[in-house]
Amino acid sequence: MTKKTLWMASMPAPLLIAMLLLLPGPRSLAANDQPSGTATEVKIDNFVFGPQTITVPVGATVTWTNKDDIPHTTVSTDGVFKSKVMDTDEKFSFKFTKAGTYSYFCSVHPKMTGKVVVQ
Amino acid sequence: MTDKNKDLIDQKLQDLNNDGVDRRGFLKCMAWAGTGLVWTMSGGIPSSRAFAKSHGKDAGKGGDFSFVQISDSHIGFNKPANPDVTATLQTAINKINAMPDKPDFIIHTGDLSQLSKPSEFDTLDQVLKGASAKQIYFVPGEHDMLTDNGEQYLQRYGKGTKGGGWYSFDQKGVHFLGLVNVANLKAGGMGSLGHEQLEWLEDDLKGRSASTPIVLFAHIPLWTIYPDWGWGTDDSEQALSYVKRFGSVTVLNGHIHQIMQKVEGKVSFHTAMSTAFPQPAPGTAPSAGPMKVPADQLQRVLGITDVNYLVSGRSLAVVDSPLDLGTSPSGNGGGSGGR
Numbered sequence: 001m002t003k004k005t006l007w008m009a010s011m012p013a014p015l016l017i018a019m020l021l022l023l024p025g026p027r028s029l030a031a032n033d034q035p036s037g038t039a040t041e042v043k044i045d046n047f048v049f050g051p052q053t054i055t056v057p058v059g060a061t062v063t064w065t066n067k068d069d070i071p072h073t074t075v076s077t078d079g080v081f082k083s084k085v086m087d088t089d090e091k092f093s094f095k096f097t098k099a100g101t102y103s104y105f106c107s108v109h110p111k112m113t114g115k116v117v118v119q
Numbered sequence: 120m121t122d123k124n125k126d127l128i129d130q131k132l133q134d135l136n137n138d139g140v141d142r143r144g145f146l147k148c149m150a151w152a153g154t155g156l157v158w159t160m161s162g163g164i165p166s167s168r169a170f171a172k173s174h175g176k177d178a179g180k181g182g183d184f185s186f187v188q189i190s191d192s193h194i195g196f197n198k199p200a201n202p203d204v205t206a207t208l209q210t211a212i213n214k215i216n217a218m219p220d221k222p223d224f225i226i227h228t229g230d231l232s233q234l235s236k237p238s239e240f241d242t243l244d245q246v247l248k249g250a251s252a253k254q255i256y257f258v259p260g261e262h263d264m265l266t267d268n269g270e271q272y273l274q275r276y277g278k279g280t281k282g283g284g285w286y287s288f289d290q291k292g293v294h295f296l297g298l299v300n301v302a303n304l305k306a307g308g309m310g311s312l313g314h315e316q317l318e319w320l321e322d323d324l325k326g327r328s329a330s331t332p333i334v335l336f337a338h339i340p341l342w343t344i345y346p347d348w349g350w351g352t353d354d355s356e357q358a359l360s361y362v363k364r365f366g367s368v369t370v371l372n373g374h375i376h377q378i379m380q381k382v383e384g385k386v387s388f389h390t391a392m393s394t395a396f397p398q399p400a401p402g403t404a405p406s407a408g409p410m411k412v413p414a415d416q417l418q419r420v421l422g423i424t425d426v427n428y429l430v431s432g433r434s435l436a437v438v439d440s441p442l443d444l445g446t447s448p449s450g451n452g453g454g455s456g457g458r
Binding site for chain 1: 196198199200233234235261262265266304305306307308309346347348349405406407408409
């Protein structure tokens with residue numbers, strides 16, 4: 001399809017493997033934001049928080065992204081966190097520094113609920 | 120309209136609420152009548168007749184009046200379901216201005232804006248300024264309270280109202296109550312009126328004659344249409360208990376972007392179409408998000424609601440009109456409607 005693909009496909013396999021091995025490890029990790037386990041994504045899609053319950057370690061940052069055509073919010077039922085209104089593709093992040101179970105909902109569409117379990 | 124398109128519309132508009140109102144038949148009747156269909160509520164029993172006839176005959180009698188309900192203009196929305204919601208609101212206003220009998224006022228049942236932005240409210244004001252009816256009554260939708268618990272809404276549209284924006288007024292013997300059920304919503308719940316407003320409502324209705332026609336209007340339906348999507352109001356039962364003794368009660372709502380009707384005793388419930396975009400019938404889609412229809416069919420699922428009060432029968436007749444009835448073969452996509 002692209003020139004690059006063709007170029008790589010035409011290379012001898014050992015050379016390709018050598019090139020891949022040369023890719024700098026730490027930097028590619030950084031490109032993925034953070035090591036797995038401390039960052040968690042929740043997608044808001046079709047008026048649902050997904051996953052509805054997530055379990056993360058203490059210190060993790062959870063990021064919500066609104067994939068709907070309709071604005072949503074993420075509001076802790078106990079007042080621990082409260083996002084601004086998120087329009088399409090907008091995000092909200094919160095860092096959980098204490099263990100516990102945090103229930104939250106969308107204050108615009110309160111039928112939408114979710115939980116963050118911090119261990 | 121091609122048979123295929125017609126089927127598509129029929130499919131989208133079919134009644135899935137099992138409440139005895141088949142909107143597919145309703146729309147077909149409207150197309151047949153050419154201008155619409157009147158639902159006359161008399162002693163709790165709805166009867167229908169051609170709109171044009173009754174409208175001409177009864178109009179102008181002493182004490183009779185009419186108003187128009189518009190809803191869910193969502194100014195600021197620009198997604199594929201309708202990239203130009205300002206234009207469709209303008210079409211709705213043009214349609215109102217072209218009515219042979221000028222409505223006394225307009226009621227907007229909320230979601231004026233998409234994101235509660237000042238610029239969105241400004242645009243709305245600009246369009247509404249062009250309405251021939253100068254008096255417009257508002258109630259907020261959840262989209263109008265997104266940023267500041269509704270403070271901006273109250274400043275702009277809620278001057279002189281009580282609490283979170285509720286109020287009542289009288290028009291030629293009919294008592295109107297504008298209610299707010301989009302504030303302080305609780306996790307897992309639906310719309311909510313709250314204790315303070317319910318107390319005010321009970322108090323407001325106390326001492327009024329049972330023969331006074333009552334009109335309740337609020338954004339989210341005051342009857343439970345589909346709890347899974349939050350299409351109802353948790354404490355509406357209590358509100359409705361206060362109006363039970365009245366002989367004629369009409370409840371007008373928005374929020375669900377489609378027509379739904381129900382009659383329960385002397386209370387008739389009605390939801391209006393949006394002027395911005397349609398939403399799916401309950402349970403027919405993964406969520407209640409905006410429904411995309413072919414561009415040339417959009418104006419057939421957007422519309423306005425005309426309400427006529429006839430003094431003779433102390434009854435209110437509710438007539439829904441799409442922005443475009445779809446009578447022209449080309450679909451009249453950007454036109455000013457089917458009139």
